[in-house]
Amino acid sequence: MDIFLQQLVNGVVLGAIYALVALGYTMVYGILGLINFAHGEVVMIGAMVALTVIQLLLASGVPLPGPVVAAIGLAAAIPTCMLLGFAIERVAYRPLREAPRLAALITAIGMSIVLQNVAMIIWGRRYHSVPSLLPVTPHQFAGATITDLQIFIVLLAALIMAGLLYLVHRTRLGRAMRATSQNPEVAGLMGVNINTVISMTFIIGSALAAVAGLMVSAYYGVAHYVMGFMLGLKAFTAAVLGGIGNLGGAMLGGLLLGVIESLGAGYIGTLTGGFLGSHYQDVFAFTVLILVLVFRPSGLLGERVTERS
Amino acid sequence: MQRRRVLGIGFALTLAFALSGCGRETPPPPPPAPKAEAPKPPPAVTVKIGSVAPLTGPQSHLGKDNDNGAKLAIDELNAKGVMIGGAKVTFALVSEDDQADPKTGTIVAQKLVDAKVAGVIGHLNSGTTIPASKIYHDAGIVQISPSATNPKYTEQGYKSAFRVMANDVQQGKVLGEYAVARMGAKRIAIIDDRTAYGQGLADEFEKAAKAAGATIVGREYTSDKATDFRSILTSVKGKKPDLLFYGGMDAQAGPMASQMKALAVGSKFLAGDGVQSPEFIKLAGAAAEGVVASSPGVPLDKMPGGKGFTERFTAKYGQVQIYAPFAYDATMTLVEAMIKANSTDPARYLPELAKMSRQGVTGPITFDEKGDLRNGPITLYLVKDGKWSTIETVGGLAAAPAAAPAPEKPAPAAEKK
Numbered sequence: 001m002d003i004f005l006q007q008l009v010n011g012v013v014l015g016a017i018y019a020l021v022a023l024g025y026t027m028v029y030g031i032l033g034l035i036n037f038a039h040g041e042v043v044m045i046g047a048m049v050a051l052t053v054i055q056l057l058l059a060s061g062v063p064l065p066g067p068v069v070a071a072i073g074l075a076a077a078i079p080t081c082m083l084l085g086f087a088i089e090r091v092a093y094r095p096l097r098e099a100p101r102l103a104a105l106i107t108a109i110g111m112s113i114v115l116q117n118v119a120m121i122i123w124g125r126r127y128h129s130v131p132s133l134l135p136v137t138p139h140q141f142a143g144a145t146i147t148d149l150q151i152f153i154v155l156l157a158a159l160i161m162a163g164l165l166y167l168v169h170r171t172r173l174g175r176a177m178r179a180t181s182q183n184p185e186v187a188g189l190m191g192v193n194i195n196t197v198i199s200m201t202f203i204i205g206s207a208l209a210a211v212a213g214l215m216v217s218a219y220y221g222v223a224h225y226v227m228g229f230m231l232g233l234k235a236f237t238a239a240v241l242g243g244i245g246n247l248g249g250a251m252l253g254g255l256l257l258g259v260i261e262s263l264g265a266g267y268i269g270t271l272t273g274g275f276l277g278s279h280y281q282d283v284f285a286f287t288v289l290i291l292v293l294v295f296r297p298s299g300l301l302g303e304r305v306t307e308r309s
Numbered sequence: 310m311q312r313r314r315v316l317g318i319g320f321a322l323t324l325a326f327a328l329s330g331c332g333r334e335t336p337p338p339p340p341p342a343p344k345a346e347a348p349k350p351p352p353a354v355t356v357k358i359g360s361v362a363p364l365t366g367p368q369s370h371l372g373k374d375n376d377n378g379a380k381l382a383i384d385e386l387n388a389k390g391v392m393i394g395g396a397k398v399t400f401a402l403v404s405e406d407d408q409a410d411p412k413t414g415t416i417v418a419q420k421l422v423d424a425k426v427a428g429v430i431g432h433l434n435s436g437t438t439i440p441a442s443k444i445y446h447d448a449g450i451v452q453i454s455p456s457a458t459n460p461k462y463t464e465q466g467y468k469s470a471f472r473v474m475a476n477d478v479q480q481g482k483v484l485g486e487y488a489v490a491r492m493g494a495k496r497i498a499i500i501d502d503r504t505a506y507g508q509g510l511a512d513e514f515e516k517a518a519k520a521a522g523a524t525i526v527g528r529e530y531t532s533d534k535a536t537d538f539r540s541i542l543t544s545v546k547g548k549k550p551d552l553l554f555y556g557g558m559d560a561q562a563g564p565m566a567s568q569m570k571a572l573a574v575g576s577k578f579l580a581g582d583g584v585q586s587p588e589f590i591k592l593a594g595a596a597a598e599g600v601v602a603s604s605p606g607v608p609l610d611k612m613p614g615g616k617g618f619t620e621r622f623t624a625k626y627g628q629v630q631i632y633a634p635f636a637y638d639a640t641m642t643l644v645e646a647m648i649k650a651n652s653t654d655p656a657r658y659l660p661e662l663a664k665m666s667r668q669g670v671t672g673p674i675t676f677d678e679k680g681d682l683r684n685g686p687i688t689l690y691l692v693k694d695g696k697w698s699t700i701e702t703v704g705g706l707a708a709a710p711a712a713a714p715a716p717e718k719p720a721p722a723a724e725k726k
Contacts, residue, residue, distance in 0.1 A: 003547035006572070010539040125365045127560050129592040138573040145573045220536040221567045222560075222592060224367065227536070265540035269529065278541045279503055279530035 002143025007266040008259060013150045013219065015258020016157035020212040021235035022242070022250035023164065024205030030245035031181045031201050033101065037108040038088055040232015041115035042081050042206050046213030047223045048123050050077035051130055058131060066133035070214070077210040085206025086199055094195070112232075119225040127224045130217045153215050160211060161251055164204070168247060173200060181245075230282070234261075237289040243299025252300060260284055354396045356653045358383065358643065359421035360636070361431030361441070363409035367534065367560040370588050370630055372433055375455055376404050377626040378636030379430045385621075386644055394651050400644070407437045409533065411505075418444040426450065427653045428643045430636055435459030435477075436505035442470045451655045451662060453643055455635035458582065458605065459509040463679040468659065471676055473639045473669070474632075475605035475685025475704070477506070480581055481513020483687045483703045484554070484603050488514075488579055489521035492601070494552035498527040498545045498576065500538075500565070502557035507533070510581045511556030518554075526550050533558060538565045539572065546574045558583040562600075563592020570596040577601070585690055585697060586630045597692045601700070604631065605687050606671045608699045614670030638669035 021043055028036045050073035057069050064072075092107045134152060138145045168174040179187040180197045188194050216231060217223035234257065242253025265281035292299060360379040362372035383402045391398045403424055405417035414437030421429055422444060429445055429452045432438040438457035445452040446467040453471040454462065460476045488494045497518050501511035515525055526548040529541040542565070545553060553569070553576045555562050562584040569578065578600045585602040593600070609615045609629060618634050626633075646665055650658035666675045675683045689700040 003543060006543045006546070007540060010543060014537070014539075125367075125369050127367050127563075127592060129563065129594065132567070132594060138571060140573075145571075147571045149571070221564045221594070222536050262540045266544045269544070277528075277530040278544070279532055281531075281535075281537075281540065 003266070004263075005142060005144040007262050009144050009146055009150065010266075011259030011262030012255060013153055013258070014262060015238075015255035016154045017212050017216050017219070017254075018231075018235050018238045018258050019251045019254025020157050020160065020208050020215070021231060022238040022254045023161070023247065024209050025236050025239040026242075026244055026247060026250040027177075027201050027205050029239070030247075031177060031184075031198060032093070032097075032104075034093060034104050035108060035236065036088075036093075036202075036205075037105070037232065037236075038092070038111035038115055039205065039209060040228035040230075040235065041112050041119070042084055042088075042209040042228070043213040043216070043231055044119060044223075044225065044228030045084060045115065046077040046081045046206075046210030047217040047227065048119060048128075048213075048225070049080045050074055050210070050214040051128055051217060051223050052123075053077070054131065054133065066135070070133040070218070074211065074214050077214060078207050081206040081210035081213075082203045085202040085209070089199060089202040094198075112229075116225060116229070123225055125225065127222045130221050130223055132218070132221065134218065149218065153219060156211070156215070160208060164208070165247060167204070173197070177201060234285045237285045240299055241288055241292050243301040246299070246301045249299055249301035256300075257285060257288060260288060351392065351395065351397045353399060354393075354653075355399050355401050356393075356647075357401050357403050357424060357426045358640065359403045359405060359424070359426040359429040359431065360640075361405045361407050361414070361417055361421070361429060361437070362433040362636075363437075364404065364406035366408050368409045368433070368558055371456075371558075371586065371632065372406070372409075373626075374630035374633045375431070375433050375636040376402075377622070378455065378633030379640045380404075381622055381625065381633075382637045382640035382644075386641075391644065391648060393647055393653055398653065405431075407432050407434075407441075409434050409437060411436050411440050414438070414441045415444055417441075421445075422448040422450060427647070428452070428655060430455060430639045430643065432457060433632065434504065434506055435462060435509060438462050439465075439505055442467055445469055449655055451643065451646075451659055453639040453662075455639045456582075456632040457506070459505045460513075461505070461509070463681050468663070468680075469655070471639075471662065471680040473635050473642065473671065473674055473682055475687055476681055477510045477513050477581075479685060479704065480603055480605055480687050481510050481515075482517040483689070484510075484579065484581065485514045485517025485519075485523075486521050487601075487603075487689060487703075488518055488552055488554065489523045492552060492577055492579070494518070494523055494550075494577065496526045496548070496550045497523045497552045497554060498529070498548055498550035499525060499554045499556070500529045500531060500541060500545070501555070502533045502535075502561060503530050504533050504557070506583065507556035507558070509556075511554065514554050514556065514581075531557070531561060533561065535561060536564050538568050542569055542572050542574055545576075546572060550576050552577045552579055555580045555584065559586045559589035559592065563589050563597075566593040566600060567596040582631060587628055587697075588630060590692060590695055590697070597695070600692045601689060602697075603687055603689050605685050606635065607686050607688055607702050608690070609634065611699070611702070612671050613668060618670045634671050638671050638674060641669060642667060642674055 024039045053076040054069055054073040092111045096104045134149045138147050176192045176197045179192055180194055184194050238253040238257040239250045242249025261284050264284040265278045268276050360376050362375040364372045383400045407414040407417050418441035433456050435457040438454045439462050446469045451469050458477045460478045463470055499511050501507040527545050562580055580602045582604040585604040590597045646658045646662035647653050649661040677683050686702050686704045688702040690697040691700050
């Protein structure tokens with residue numbers, strides 16, 4: 001039972017990170033109907049920038065407490081990613097806004113490959129080790145072991161998601177975003193500056209990606225230039241699972257996917273009597289993706305919710 | 310409607326991406342062969358020697374290490390000047406990147422065959438070495454792997470396949486016996502990365518540990534690209550092993566060790582030569598303390614030519630990771646066979662290589678009838694104060710006398726951790 005609880009904890013932490021990344025996919029999809037495949041790379045760039053700043057700070061020998069160093073790293077990564085997100089939209093998607101959807105999808109993939117290779121040139125092909133800045137003291141909780149870092153990740157993710165919900169549902173910008181999502185032309189006629197709204201969507205999504213990037217690299221202790229690729233695909237799956245275009249759906253989908261993966265990898269060996277092993281971990285996410293698309297293409301919460309709200 | 314279609318296309322692309330896998334960068338073009346510039350009188354010949362290792366991807370630090378080891382040997386040979394068959398020979402190293410991927414490994418092997426190399430130093434991983442060895446064998450090219458330890462490599466009956474390192478049967482046996490006898494492990498869990506090396510070593514370890522009386526309580530798997538091990542470590546933890554063995558490389562073992570610590574798994578951590586690198590300590594951080602790993606050969610500072618080698622190597626390329634001295638020895642051994650046979654034709658120098666007996670920097674080098682290194686010693690190391698420190702050397706001949714001066718008091722440090 002304590003093992004089950006432990007797997008659940010692992011899954012929730014992983015799910016919180018998936019959810020943050022999935023929000024970036026879902027926001028862009030909700031407004032543009034575009035799958036921003038470069039989003040996973042934004043996460044990676046966020047992690048790399050934060051890591052570089054952290055390493056510089058540690059090398060400079062200034063005696064700062066770990067959390068402060070991490071916060072400075074994050075403070076550098078967020079604006080970098082915001083700028084990157086803004087630039088991606090301006091360069092790769094805006095010129096193609098009137099083009100067939102497929103064209104934008106292809107530039108998205110192109111963008112992803114470009115970013116990956118740029119990162120490879122800048123940071124090299126090695127695995128970079130991320131220094132542990134937050135205490136990883138294990139706490140015992142009903143038989144499961146939870147570290148400060150895990151608690152921090154889940155809390156921060158929850159806080160950010162609450163902030164995002166407030167932004168979308170309670171502010172002028174949020175109203176403009178919802179209006180654009182329903183009908184860009186009409187929103188434009190009503191005085192909403194669609195370009196600003198779309199840019200803001202990319203900027204906010206990228207800021208979330210930067211946070212997720214630092215989280216995921218600190219959580220696993222490593223960062224490298226292809227780390228955003230698989231994470232991006234999983235987060236996309238999470239967004240589809242929850243109902244792409246729907247904010248609550250992305251959060252729910254992320255959490256569910258994290259838990260499914262964690263429990264799946266932990267128990268598949270025992271359940272199949274050793275016939276299938278834990279190396280099938282990555283298969284679960286994509287099995288879920290197929291099942292959702294076959295049986296409930298609109299996802300658990302469906303996309304209509306956002307369009308109406 | 311539009312959206313649904315885009316979603317469908319997106320899904321198809323996702324699948325395509327997922328199936329095609331990661332790490333799709335193209336190998337860098339081989340460096341241009343340096344021009345032979347020899348004094349006029351004896352005719353000058355350039356002889357190409359291939360070197361293959363993963364120069365990109367998570368294992369690139371090890372790949373570069375191998376490649377630099379071979380480069381150092383080639384540079385020294387060229388500086389010294391080698392006469393073969395009445396001509397002054399300049400060696401040119403043709404470096405290829407196999408990305409630690411078996412499929413790419415066979416492609417670059419064919420490339421080297423087409424480039425008409427006289428011999429190949431490589432590959433680094435067993436998974437790439439084994440399929441590539443058939444291509445070299447069919448083309449009649451001699452191959453010496455500095456670091457592939459899977460027994461299958463030399464069991465295929467290819468006369469052209471050699472290695473200068475003890476294989477996994479020997480290493481797995483030493484590890485298994487050490488785990489039970491010296492680390493006091495009774496309940497053992499095993500994780501491997503499903504590569505020819507990781508799985509092969511884990512299998513041999515399992516056999517030896519079982520034979521020594523331990524129970525294998527769990528066997529889990531990961532991949533050589535994974536970074537998340539929490540699920541499998543949690544299920545390992547539930548089986549309460551007192552020792553966890555990992556068959557795989559340092560890029561995974563590093564995060565695995567730190568995640569073990571975060572999950573408070575509490576078992577000892579033991580691994581093979583793929584983990585015994587400075588990189589592992591960097592990746593694992595504080596969690597590296599107390600980890601034990603083996604490596605074929607004797608410690609670098611105990612190698613007969615280790616000190617001189619380290620000085621020459623670090624002056625040019627920086628820290629030695631693991632296998633550079635072996636790649637250096639493999640290259641030197643290959644060329645010495647050419648000199649003895651007075652020919653760079655693989656068919657002519659192969660018999661000389663098979664009966665080679667020389668003193669390398671890593672120790673004495675002689676091959677058995679399969680092409681395996683005779684009496685390869687295996688050394689166990691422990692991470693202490695952020696550094697690998699030697700515990701003891703098992704096997705090997707008295708030819709490495711400096712290696713085993715204190716067999717009476719080597720292990721207590723390991724047992725306390």
